[in-house]
Amino acid sequence: xxxxxxxxxxxxxxxxxxxxxxxxxxxxxxxxxxxxxxxxxxxxxxxxxxxxxxxxxxxxxxxxxxxxxxxxxxxxxxxxxxxxxxxx
Numbered sequence: 001x002x003x004x005x006x007x008x009x010x011x012x013x014x015x016x017x018x019x020x021x022x023x024x025x026x027x028x029x030x031x032x033x034x035x036x037x038x039x040x041x042x043x044x045x046x047x048x049x050x051x052x053x054x055x056x057x058x059x060x061x062x063x064x065x066x067x068x069x070x071x072x073x074x075x076x077x078x079x080x081x082x083x084x085x086x087x088x
Contacts, residue, residue, distance in 0.1 A: 001013070001062075002015075002025070003059075003060075003061055003062075004018040004020060004021060004023065004025060005025075005026075005059075006018065006021050006023040007020050007021040007023070008058065008061075009021065011025060038052055038067065039066055039067060039070045040070075042067050042070035042071045042074060043070045043071075043073055043074040043077065044074060045074070046071040046072075046074040046075045046078070047071075048071075049067045049068065049070050049071025049072075049074060050067075050068070050071050052064070052067040052071075053065075053067045053068040053071065
């Protein structure tokens with residue numbers, strides 16, 4: 001699913017006119033995919049993932065969600081590793 005650049009409403013891939021605001025949707029929007037290296041950075045350094053989420057949340061909501069999930073995953077992973085380190 002793509003996002004209208006004018007109103008931010010969700011639109012189908014084939015849509016040429018946004019059903020929410022009526023503006024023309026350019027074909028060059030491309031996929032809203034996250035960069036794998038930045039997602040890995042978000043897992044390793046969770047605050048970086050939160051910054052990436054804040055930067056991309058309005059223009060690329062799917063990408064921002066992926067970075068936020070990676071940051072949360074990184075936090076959980078760090079807590080599990082800290083807990084395991086305390087057991088040893």
